[in-house]
Amino acid sequence: MPLLTSAAPAATSATQTTPQKVPADTNGGLGWSAVADTINHQLEDSSATLKQIFTTLNRADTNIGSSELDDLSARAQRVQQNTQDALTQVQSYDDITDSYLKILGPKAADNEDSSVTAQRARLQQNSQAVKSALMRAKLYNLQAQQLNSAVATRRTRLQQAALSQRTISPAAPKFWRALVTERPENRSSLHPGGVLADWMMLLIGGIGTLVLVGVISPFTLKALSRAGARFRTSAESGVKDALANSVLAITLNGIVCAAFNGIVWLIWSAAALDVEGGPIALTLGESLPVCGFIIGAGLPVFGRKGVLAAGNPGERKALRGVDWMLALSILSLNLLRAFQTQDVFGPTLQTLLEIVFSLTVGICAVDIFRRLGNQDDTRTFAPTALGLSSLVFGISLVAILLGYVSFAFSLNGWLLSIGTGLAIVILLGLCWRSVLDHVFNSEGRFSVRLHALGLSSRRLTQISVILSGLGNILLLLLLFSIAQTDGSFSMADIGNRLRLLFVGNTIHGVKISLDTVVLCIGLVIVAYYLIRQTKHWIRDRFLPTTQLDIGATTSILSIFTYCSWILVGLGILSIAGLSVQNLTWVVSALSVGIGFGLQSIVQNFVSGMILMAERPVRVGDLVEIAGAKGDVKRISIRATDIGLGDGSTLIVPNSQFITSSVKNCTTSGSTSVLTVNFKVPSTADLDKVKSLLIEVAAQRPEVLSNPAPSVKVSALSNFNLTMSLSVRIMSARDGGNVQDAILFDVFRRFGSENITLTTA
Template sequence: MTVRTAAADHAGMRLSFRLLLLFALSLLAGLPVPAQAQDAASTAPAPDRVLDTLQSQLDQVKAALGNHPADTALSDLAAAALAVQNQADALIVTLKPRLDSLQARLDVLGPAPAAGSPPEAAEVAAQRRQLGREKASVDAQIKQAQLIGEEAQQLAAQVAALRRDRFQAQLTARTASPFSHAFWSDAARVLPNDLARFGHLLGLIRDDLATAWQPPHRWPFLGGLGVALALLLGGRRVIEQALFVLARRLPQGRLRRSSRALGVALAYVSVLGLAAESVYLGLNWHDTLDPDLAGFARSVVQVLLFAAYVAGLGRALLSARHPSWRLIGLSDAAAARLRPVPRLLAIVVLILGIIERINAQIGASLVATVMARGLLALTISVLIALTLRRLAQTRRVLLAAGEYPARRPLWVGLLMAAAAVAVALVWLGLATGFIAFASFLATQLVWVGVVLGTLYLLTHLAHDLIEALLTPTSRSGKRLQATFGLAPATLDQAATVLSALIRILLCVVALTLVLAPYGAGPDALLDRVGQLFNGLKLGELVIRPGALLDASVVLALGWLGVRALKQWLGTQLLPKTSLDPGLRSSIVTLSGYVGGVLVVALTLAALQVSLQSITWIASALSVGIGFGLQAIVQNFISGLILLAERPVKVGDWVSLTGVEGDIRRINVRATEIKLWDGSTMIVPNSQFITQNVRNVTWGQAQGRVLIRLPMPLDTDADVVARIMLETMRNHPKVLAAPTCSVSLDGIEGGSLIFVAVAFVANPRDAGGVKSDLLFAILAKLRAEKLPLLRPQDMIIHQSPGATVPAASPSQVPPAGG
């Protein structure tokens, strides 16, 4: 059944390709699409018919499951159940808008009139009844689709549980030990029958080859062989060289190295895969292969692709010939000793995989299957043991030569230890007869190694790509900085966060692949990835991958939109208005707050988060606000009041509790004040609301210049007053109104105190104007020879009876002196 399905799928794929080619040619030629295609696209099956089909498919899966299918058929049954569930979910998504539309139309009509009320029009009543019937029908279809989806999900879970039970039973099954006589006697007994089945398979292969060599099919067969031979001889080298040329066009850095490694890995897969596909298409060009052999050939191609990827991945990671391209921290000696290991492992995987496919194709006996699995486990385990031994020998040789190899990370040591333990368990299982368990461990060693190697390669490639795109010194980084006005530190942080997110996503996918059920198909793996998130709940909040992606896009676009709006308001629109700078800054800040709230609301809507889902978050926040966030909330509300009422604004000169300076910025929590020494003081917003604040520049305030000038008592007061008045009136920044004045304030300490008052337009000019006036007044006073201080007189008092000493001749001043 499986082989015929694969053949049918291949035929259907070829037919679909031809139809797609016809459609593309029709578009290019401007021809109309055939009517059959238009009818197929325009007409969709009715929901009732789709539901009947899904129920029929589900019944078929149930019937097949009740017949105790083989292990290979369980994978197809699980895939069929998951397909039914996906189709049921898609039908629900299609029907819900129709249900909402019918409900909206019923809401427009309103409820039926109550008893005793005037009757409504017959047309309205008939339309309400019709809409009600349609709504009930659509609602029933949605409920039936939900029931089918739930039943399909339960059926898929039942199949998965059955597979796990069978797999556990196989793992714990014990056969005769290969060291016992019973094991080989059973093999000798069933060997003739297995050889006969194998001979029958070879006969089918010879017949199909002879058919392919006939004249109608010879040229496609030879063409496929020629293409495969050309690819095998020089295709890998050509593809690698082409990829290397493309890598040279990338920015210099580690991105070239990781891209080359990926190119080497893909070169093996592409060459061998295309060669195998060419041979397969040449053999089956006119569907000449037997359906059973077609499925067998397709499975062999899949094994060949996996083996090619193993070889390519190992060669890309080791890079023995080009040490500068090597991603892993491995010495050149170790890489050279491990160079043949990937190819040997690929050959072993290919040969043993083909043997497994042959056993499955011919229905080999249990003994032959056990022998093949034992040979698989033994060969792989020995190869891995030799690899570990070569690594240890290389390390010892380097230490003996006085060279210290690079320190291995902890996870590398743990992986090597786990591999050694697994090899020992494989050998123990083979010796004691648990061959199925040993085979499972061996295949898991290869699978885990391939997954981890791919993860290592992809994480390095993603990190190098993001670093090359978002580095501030790169071309794209400079464009982002110029376009969005981003700082270099912001780009570095964004690159680090984005790289971490991608690595986490890759690790989740790798973990899902490693922990996937044995033999699970792609549909089951995708379903497990979806279940990792679909089952994640925070209270009543359900986290879904699609909603997370939509919310991330909305958040990023909203943030860019708010940033662009603030930049447009601050640099283009508001500067062209008559608003003062402080009001413009307040408008820009408030616009940012409003835009941020709208972006958060849209993000929550994209996450499909309702208010009921976040009630527990609001409750926790209310408790936190009540205890520890009072000050923060108070400052936030105070900041909104400052921006709305504007008692102070950006650019004002304020003074409060020993702090005096200019307001530079009003933030959500605090206000920045620039002091006279150039430093910045961060003041909580609540202080502007709860304390006395002096706003020097509030309401077009003028600056007052006050000068107190002491003069001697014998100074001519009128002259001094005239000089001070003339000096103030002649200064360009002194206002004519209010007029300046000079008054005699009093006498202090034997001096006349003159007080001069003048006014300037800006309080910030008062200090400079005062200095200018003092310099000018002092200069004019000196020009008028008016002393600022009176000379001090010395009075000597002589006590009674004291004699004055006679002066010496040298102290007597000369005559006329």
């Protein structure tokens, strides 16, 4: 990365060459002077931040830890976002200034007005300042991207080095001798000014908070049950039914206990600790609410009067105390991570604590799954879990004996975080589903009120399913953020990684983030309902006041719909940050696709636009195409639906209406001519036959009197001749019925006259 090594010098030089301030003339400067100072100040701050990040990364006398790398990454991303915003703002001024300069020209013309000359000079001066700011914003944005990549690379190397780091094996006497020699270093953290100077207050506050949450948890559960949160035990129903009915109370009790832990710790730290409290106090403040949630949610399940109280006593005994084990393990994990980051203890004591943690977690997991394997209800998964936990414990034990303590600690910490996160996510997911089932219950108050507003039960079910899916997606993102951590369960780290998922990264100039995706999806949903309501208003309120026929009405609505969705699509592209340059490869791919497989689709699309614009065929017309005859029911952008006489629908591609011959039997509601051919024997009285045919046709009410029916001779042969009866009717759609009635009348009348006729 050649630009990375020169980040600091470039930033410094750019800071020193601040563009010359322009006169505060919004007419000549197009408003640039009003924002120039703000943008320059923002770019100078970005330059200073980039220089600090660059200096920190290239400082040889400091070992950068994971937390400091996270801070550097967050700062680099903020700079990247700020410079991107500044770049967008400055680019608009640059485009406007260039447009004005193109109109005014580079040089003054002969006999030019002095005001135009002065305006050109001011614009040229502002153009230099704008282009300078634009170049600085591009440079800082690129440097921020490169520094962010460098931080990510440094973090990866740090994690790999930690996993492969080898220390003295605890089986060697040298390990224990080193532990004795580090006693002064270990005690230094407990002295005034050390990280653990307030260790007694920290210990009392942590233990007291956990004890208090264990005491108040049963009372909060009772209060929630009285407030309406259902809680069932296995004595009232089966274990699965009891858990399903009690999941809301379990989750709410965990949330209440988490909030209680957080409040108690804030009060204690404010009363007994310094104002800042130190990093260990901060770690306890982040960890205790999680422990409170685990304990509060575990009591309704594993407690003496919990869901499993009256069920299988073996299961309850096997899982007894698992909530406290999990809470204390998470607390110990976060504290050990904080000790490691802050260098609280010497390396040997830190290693010993990590060994104790890894072995304790492994032994507890093996013991729990071993006891569950002896129960009938858990034999389906307990043996597999026991095998995996035994394998992890064996790997950890071997790694510890070989000196790879960091690997064993990271492995157990990561699995503990994943297991805890998975349990919390599952519980929150079940709670969210229970809330939706309760809210959208067909007999509930909320659903009854929504029914009164016109929402059907099917629509409420769809809303419930969509909300459930969105909740599950958010919970999966939370679990993914937990899995991305380096084996800790720090809420700050998890929240930062979750934020990065929503903030996103820039890929090939396009910012990919979940908040942008959610915004685009929300825009599509809102646009769908707005377009639909506007179509209803145009169709039901506006168009009835005009004299347009149904074909014109349909064309107007279709064109409005397609134009609206095109505007929505352009808006989505703008929100996503896509430009013509970003879409070049998409357009190229579409060009190749059109040349091979999409040619017919594009042809039908263009034909549909022509049909809607020229309207040779309209909705309601009776047309005949390719031997099929029927009414045009709908003209879409790709195909036209034709309703046939047998009730079926013929879907015709729009290109056939443009490239082939089409017979339109009803144009603007005009009348139609019906012609029936008869074969008359040559021995018959032709004048009488002609008069009878005209008389029979004129007696039909469907036949128009003006013009009157007519009979012509259309063909001759040795034994007979062909006579054509032509009548005018109101609509071509009545042709079949009118022809049937005329033939029936002709048969009766000519039968009474003993004249033989046949149809030709």
